[in-house]
Structure formats: C-alpha cells, structure tokens
Amino acid sequence: MINWKNLDELASYGELQKTERVNLAEVMSGESGAQRVKTCSIPMAEGLSYNYAAKAVDGKVIDALVKLADEAQLTEKYKALYNGEVINTGEKRLVLHQLTRGQLGDTVVADGVDKRAFYVEQQKRIADFANKVHAGEITNEKGERFTTAVQIGIGGSDLGPRAMYIALENWAKKTGNFKMEAKFISNVDPDDAAAVLASTDVAHAIFILVSKSGTTLETLTNQSFVMDALKKQGLDPAKHMIAVTSETSPLAKSKDYLDAFYMDDYIGGRYSSTSAVGGAVLSLAFGPEVFADFLEGAAAEDKLATEEDPRKNAAMLDALIGVYERNVLGLPATAVLPYSQALSRFPAHLQQLDMESNGKSVNRFGEPVSYVTGPIIFGEPGTNGQHSFYQLLHQGKTIIPLQFVGFRNSQIGTDVEIQGSTSQQKLCANVAAQIVAFACGKKDENRNKNFEGGRPSSIIIGDQLNPKTLGALLAHFENKVMFQGFLWNVNSFDQEGVQLGKVLAKRVLAHDTEGALSVYSDLLNI
C-alpha cells in the first residue's frame, strides 16, 4: 500500500534535518579523504560508477537518507510506475518511458495493447525504415540516397535527441557507425529554419516531424517552412518527410508523410529520447544497432534503480543527497559539468528534464507544498566552464552543488603529448583537481586568494562515452529526477506551467489583447 505523503510529513525528514552538518573540507582532507574516495562509490551499468565522496554527507546523514527512502517508499513507487499505475495524476496517465527500453515488471496493458510490445514494434519499424534508407531502398524521387536527416521538433522532441546525437557523432564517425548527418530545427524564430535549410542539401534530406499531439505551434510552423523550401526546389514534401507522433494525432496515417512512427501519451516529451522521438533520428544517423545499444545501457541502469538500498542504488542516493542539499542545506541550484565536449548539450537536456519535471509548487494532489522543490539546473562542459562561471562556484557567496562526469578515454583517440601528458590526461587531471579544490579549498592570508572549500560535488566516471554508457547516463538522471519527484510528492510528469504563455500568445496573434499585453504587442510591432 503506497502512501503519497509530503516530504515534511515524513518523520525521517525531521530526523534528517536534525543530523549534524558535515565539515566537507575536513573529511575530504588527508587519509580520511582518500578513504572516502575509495569507499563512497556505487557501481552503475556499463562500467560507470557514481562517486559521492565529495558530498557533505557522513554515515549518520546516509543512515537518515536510507530511512527517508524507506519511509517515502521510493522503491515501491518506482515499482508502481513501471508496473503501469497512473503516476501522472495531473493528466491521469501512466508513465512508461522505462518500458521503451526494457520490461522491469508486469505486462502493462493500456488502450487494449501490451505497451512493451507496442514500443518494440515501433523500434522494429524504425529499424526497418532506417536500414532501407541506408541500403538505398528508400530514396528521394530521383532514386538518390538521402544524406541528411533533419529533425523538426521543440522541447523534448529537440533537446534530448540533439544532445544524444552530439554525444555520439564523433564516436560513430570513429567506429564506422556514422550513416548520415543529423540537423535540428526547433525555434519558431524563422532564422532557425532558414539557416538550417540554407546549409542543407534539401534534395537529399529526409525530415522528421516530431510532435506527440500533432499540434505544437513551433513544429507545425517549421514544417510549413520546410515544405515551402522543398516545393520551391520542385520537390514533393510527402516524399521527404516522416512523422513521429501519437496514433491519435492528426499527423498519424497522413498521406503527407513517407511513413509515421508512434509514441503515446505515456511518454513525456523530456523522457522521450529512448522512444521513437529519439529512435528515428538516431537510427537514421547511426543505424538501429547503435540505438539498440543505447536502449540496452538505459535498461541496465533502470534495473539497478530497482535496488532497495540507496547505498547500492546510484540514482536513488543521488536523488536523496540532492533533496538533502536543497531542503536541509538550502542550496538553490545544481551545476552539471561533464568533462567531455561530446556532452556539450547534455546539461541543456538535463535542464529541461529536471526543471520541467520538478519545478512545481503543488503536490501530486494539487495542494501547495511548503518546502522548496526542484533546483535551478545549468552547466557547460569542462574544462571550458573553468574559464567561465567557476569563479562564482569557487568563491561566490552561494554554494552550488556540482555534478561532474568524466571518462578515462576520449572518443576519437587522436591526441597530442605536451609537457609530458596528453590532452585527455590534462582533461582528467582537471576534473580530479576541481573536485578537491571545491571540497577542501585552500587557506590564504590574502582573502582574495582564499578558498573556503566545503563545496560539494559528485562524479560519474566511465571508460568512454559510447551508446551504452550514454544510455546508462541518461537513465541515471531520469531516475534521479523521478525519485526526487517522489520525495517532494510532486507530479514530475506534467507541465501545466507552460500553458498560460501559449494562451496569451494566441490572444496576441488574434489581436485580442488589452492592458500591458496590448502595449507590448505594439512595441514589438505584432
């Protein structure tokens, strides 16, 4: 029997608040620090590990977090989710993104079908389609091969797939898995579509229109933009376009598309990279096998997240420590800092995943909560960030928890040795150095050169960023966000906060405005 209780109704949360604060600079110094780094580590899937040595926690805090996980029934709630309960209470929907990559529990039947079978069927249909494109069996009207895939989508139909594409592009080129370039059109700013089209050989491009509802303003507008460009070149848009949508959308089974692949209402946009939303573009770009490996990594990580003991469950412990930092220590943000240029857009994806899921003020029953919920998420790849906003992270007045990611090996493998070390070694040396600098600081009599330390971080370490580790990494954060939503007792799977702006924008375009909105419209010449 699951109890959906607010965080501050849990006795263990009260106990957590009473635990003694940990002096991070102290415990991370000397031999104690070395021991922490060795022991505060949880194996993840695909050889990754989550190391939380540099978090401001000790045995007592961890014990309290374990109790909290138990009282908040995190494992039971996850189980309810993957077994098909209506976890998205706002929209009264199941939450099934894990099912796109594996069957963790019971058969889930919805709308009269086995949903796992449905997702697998779509993956097979996409794989067949992509294989035919790669084999030159599906071509443009002249019988010429498609050379570029262009995704038209916004939000979850853009950020996740784009981040995953960038993450694997160089790996695919290096390993012979690169099939075709992918590009992305998202913004309703006409300069976005115009610039992408200007640099694209549209006669050999296949466009992927992605909209679950089939009604997203930006995406339909950009579809028209693309159709115009195709027609101007004497091309038939219907021969250059596929759709990824829900079976009930106006885009489904339309003659305007070469083919259509389906997702459903149980996959939120920000959780859709492992559904057909990511599947079509990634399978076209890298081949279906690469996409299958990506799903395999995610599935393996999902499985590990079923572990009841947070000490052995990286996503769950990450979530718990995050709540401790947000609600007990009162810290407003988390910086995501991957030491991998290939993950350059991964922070932007996590920004949506986390802030759209848990940026809420009411619990899952629509009642206001009296504690803070999701933090601000931002980040850039290292070492670049070191030469940018790290100044504030090191010496600013507000402590910001940090989430590092690092890999022992690069993707391309080309490197150069300068001053006795390779670039890859310099990259890894920097992330190691930063963790310790943030945690321990360094006293200096010149207060301007003094580092207080005590700035917590964790790191996920792997051998290399590849489809499997990327899948595991993605699932880790999805599951972390899910567990945090359970702890805060919010619905992490709706986004009512995006509606009001849509309504008002429509009124502006219909010239049905008054007051401030009317004057802003005038100022912007609408």
Next chain:
Amino acid sequence: MINWKNLDELASYGELQKTERVNLAEVMSGESGAQRVKTCSIPMAEGLSYNYAAKAVDGKVIDALVKLADEAQLTEKYKALYNGEVINTGEKRLVLHQLTRGQLGDTVVADGVDKRAFYVEQQKRIADFANKVHAGEITNEKGERFTTAVQIGIGGSDLGPRAMYIALENWAKKTGNFKMEAKFISNVDPDDAAAVLASTDVAHAIFILVSKSGTTLETLTNQSFVMDALKKQGLDPAKHMIAVTSETSPLAKSKDYLDAFYMDDYIGGRYSSTSAVGGAVLSLAFGPEVFADFLEGAAAEDKLATEEDPRKNAAMLDALIGVYERNVLGLPATAVLPYSQALSRFPAHLQQLDMESNGKSVNRFGEPVSYVTGPIIFGEPGTNGQHSFYQLLHQGKTIIPLQFVGFRNSQIGTDVEIQGSTSQQKLCANVAAQIVAFACGKKDENRNKNFEGGRPSSIIIGDQLNPKTLGALLAHFENKVMFQGFLWNVNSFDQEGVQLGKVLAKRVLAHDTEGALSVYSDLLNI
C-alpha cells in the same frame, strides 16, 4: 573624492530595504499595466530600448535606487574607470575595455603609450591584415585563398567572440558581408580539436591563437594539436597561424606566426570581444567594417552609461534593480532569455561575464562581505526555453528574475505565414505573452493550473540584431555588471577563484598528489 564603501555601509541601502514591496501582478494588470509598459522605458543606443515595466518596482523603490546610485557614486566610479584609475585593485591594473571602442574621457597613458591610440592601431593592423586575406594578398603557401578562420582560445577568448560570430553569421550572409566561415576550438578535451579539424579544410584555414598571457594550458595544447595536423598535411604551421596576445607574452613577435595582434593587461578576457580578441576573428569572418560597426554600437551605449540619472541610464537602472532583487528580495539567479536564435550562445557569454566578474565573497580591499553578490546566470533562446525550463520559472518555488531580449525583425527575412501570422510575429507574440504571464499570472481553482504571477522581468527591444545593435547589447551588459560590482564594492575584474584548480591539476599531472586527489587520479587513470 571617491569612497569605496560596502553596500551595507550605505544609508540609502538601509532606506531601500525599508521600501514597501510592490505587488507586481497587481500593478501590471489593467490600465495601470498598460501605463507602466508605456512609461517604464529607457532609450538605449542604436534604437534599442530597455523596458522595466514588469519589474517589481514603483516610484518609491526607484527613488531609493536613485539615492543608492548617488551615494554609491556609480557615475564617478565609471568616470574613474574610463579615465584610467587602477580599478582592478587585486591585480593593480587599469580597466580599459571601453577604450577599445571609444574615448569617453581623458587621454589614458599607461606603459608609456596612449592606450586609445594603441587599441586603434591594433584595429587598423587587423583591418589591413583581414583586407589582404580577403583580397587574396595573404594566402597559404600555394598562393590559395584562406576560406576558414579557426579561433583557438578558451574562456573570454572563446565565449564572447563565438557568441558574437553566431549572432552575426546569418545577418552577414544575408547582407553580403560574409567573408569566411569561423570555427572555434576551446576545450582541452582532445575530441574538441579533433572534431573541428576533421570538418575543416586545414590547407585553406587560418588559425588564430588567442591567449593574453601566452601560457593558457588549454590553448597551447590545442595549438600543438593544430600544428600536428598541419604538419601531417605537409603544411608549415607558421604560414597558417596568427596570434592575439599581449606584447609581453612569449607568443609576441615570434616567427611561429604570420602576424601577431595585441591586447594588454587592461582588457579582462570576458571584456575582450571588442579588443583584438574579437577583432581578428570577426574582421576575418565579416570584414573590418562590420567589426567597426560593432564597436560603434558599443561606444554609443558606453556613452549613454555616463548619464548620472538612473532613470535615463539603462545599464545603471538594470544594475540597481538587479541588486534590489538579489539583496533585498533575496532572489538567487537571473535567466537570460533572448528571443532570437542568433543569440543562442549569448547567455553563455553573459554567464561568464557576470558570474566571473561578481561571483566574489570579498570586497575590493580583500575583506569578506556579509551580503550576497553576483547571481547565477543561465539561459537559452526563446521560444525553445518555453518548452524546457520555463515550467520552473512559472510555477517553481523559487522566483527567478528574467531578462528578455526581442527584435521586431528577423535577420534572414525568409518567413512563412501560417494561421494568419508569420513566424516572426509568433516569436514576438510569445515574448510579449510570457512577460505578462510571468508578471500577472492567472488564478485557477485547480491549483496545478494556477499561476501566482509576481515573477519580474525586463526586456530589451530592438528593430533587428545587427553589428551595431549587438555592440550596444554587449556594452549594456558589460556596464550593468560593472555598476553592480561598484554597488557590491567587489573587484569585478580579477578572477582568483580559478587559480586553485590550475595548481592542483598541475600537481596531478606531475604525479605529486596525496589523499583524495591521489585516489581520484587513480580512478581516472591519470
């Protein structure tokens, strides 16, 4: 006589704290809201305007801010800065980035030279060089024209120039000002340089090595990476590379470069887009006239920032309201939200500009301050962000002030009309709608669909993003950050917080580690 006092030593700050809070949702509703939007506007340079109607301020708060500006001597401090006083107290340096684009006050002599004349000379030398490259007078060894410029730099030598290049690329292509593509290598991750080089015709590429000190680890490493690639193709690196550095750096007057252009210690990296750091790459990409226009826009905005009355000085009022939000209302972050795909990396540049400048815990004399300083800065272009993190902005527990930017016209001009409006109109309608949605909210009995409102924003509105308006926009934010630094009494022009990580990274590479650092090094196989 200037008094450098901490914010909390100012009587007017005490008065500001006592002002009554403004109910933003209320004042922005109905006719009162319309009046605010009409009147709360300050003209900026190049036809831009700063509209602060949707900020939670009223006449009393503004009066208190005016007093604060006066007591904090913002205008006098700015004057001292551009007249060449040692404003960067930590490093004992002048702060002269405004002088790269105009002479606001006295002749500034340092190191025995007229610094304005020095910066102008470098601009002329760059213009001559770029013109010769474009005319085919400076070529590769085979006498073939260079077709790509590749900037090698990190931090301020990357983020600003890269953001400016992206901001003007489509405008330049549309207006016939596009001379050559620019690319950027920044990260020490070897996959960054390898991927850029793999997509570049290096035989026809000119590389711009940018490092003020000539000692930046990442940049020198990437230089070697590039030199390797050139040599492997049988090319002479010295015929493909120019340097932008200080005259005292090891890179100056070296035979390893075709030519070298100079900046100096009085231009901080994050303030260097208008110096040779931005000048070389932007002049090569778009021609010296475009770069000159960019400087002209910045100079015009710098001039407006000399206005003593904050009610007529956009940068100063923006700074003052920001301090009110940060220190009196206690808000931790600011989101930068340009409704322009061309400004996609502008928030990343502002993130460095702001967080590296004012992310400090000590005042300019090295004494700890007891109030919060620089906020977290993050952002993505709209409308993309609306489908991502705006959920938290609208309905999250933490209020985050917003900085919108919008233009009436697109850069490329290609557009499509759907449902009675163009994409550009939809873009503008969305930004207008968001401002009102954030400010006014909307009551709903379903608490999950309820919007509290009261979320403050400002907007900078212009006709079009072009070199002049971009220059004005950049200068606005540089001056805002400068004024905020004066208010917080911090040194906005050093960055001691980046040093400790560098020192520890060197120790890792030298295998001179112990404790936690040693174990992290092992885990990362260094």
